[in-house]
Amino acid sequence: MTTFKNTILPCQKCGKLIAVKVRDFENGAIQCTHSGCGHINQLTQAFYDERILLGLPSFGQLVYQQDPALRYPLRVGVNTVGHSSSCTVHTERFMHDGKCYLSRKHCTIEVLFDKWEGKLRYTLQDGAIEPESGQYKNSLNGTLLNGYLLQNGDKLDILDQGLVCLGGVDIFRLEAYFIPPSMLQTYLMSKSFEPDETQ
Ligand SMILES: [Zn+2]
Known part of the structure; x- marks a missing residue:
């Protein structure tokens, strides 16, 4: 880093x-x-002092491509994405011809602060940790990043405007948040x- x-x-x-x-x-x-x-x-x-995170108005969001009115804010740290109400990014249960391809806990997006670069980083993994067992459980229908199907154990960086496809059907675009340079300057530490x- x-x-x-x-x-x-x-x-x-x-x-x-x-x-x-x-x-x-x-x-x-x-x-x-x-x-x-x-x-x-x-x-x-x-x-850059990590306390800058306390004052940020946003940590980025996921925009549902089939209906861009649906926007899901991300938080710093671990975000679980799925239609379970226990997910931090709780999506609708999107139906396609009567079927839902989204898992209850489908993928995990981590939002990290790179204190050397002064920017937010986003990583994507298929599946999520099961609270009961502490084990990672993959989604049923898989996760793609910009068309690449994530393999077991993959943890990939999502760049701004990256496309996350869940279950092969539902697509979300990452709108990354960029910290304004004027704000960064006030948190520069030496x-x-x-x-x-x-x-
Ligand atoms: Zn000398």
Whole structure:
């Protein structure tokens, strides 16, 4: 999830270049390797405070393609989708020629906050966890993402406008929520590590 890369930075004391590896960023500091210097260079990590989630007006929604008036808001964390009233995304029992292809708990959509990128991520799995057994139970008729049939254990990213097809019939389009840059800016954090903290 982090965006750190191996890189080269000038030493904050002697100005000579030092190679900085990802693990140095994780440690928060790197010692200058040039003889006669040895300065401990502090490295800072920039990220977005997760408290931004408390103020978001939306976490995105699913729009039913056969009737776009039907919109289902998502919440942060785990969303179960199906026609069971215990689902967090409780859909109608859509009938097609007298048959319903949707399972009571059909799929699981997780909404996560990527604090390094400052955006919401959406993942899709077929089926849902059964509260009684704690086991994952697949849907009866399967889940497709943009035409790809999810296999057992698949957990795929849904991008904005991605199409989730449940049971081969009912299609939902993801309208992702994008956090406004002006809001992100106010939650930008920078953590610098003291060498003592890592010991
Ligand atoms: Zn140096």
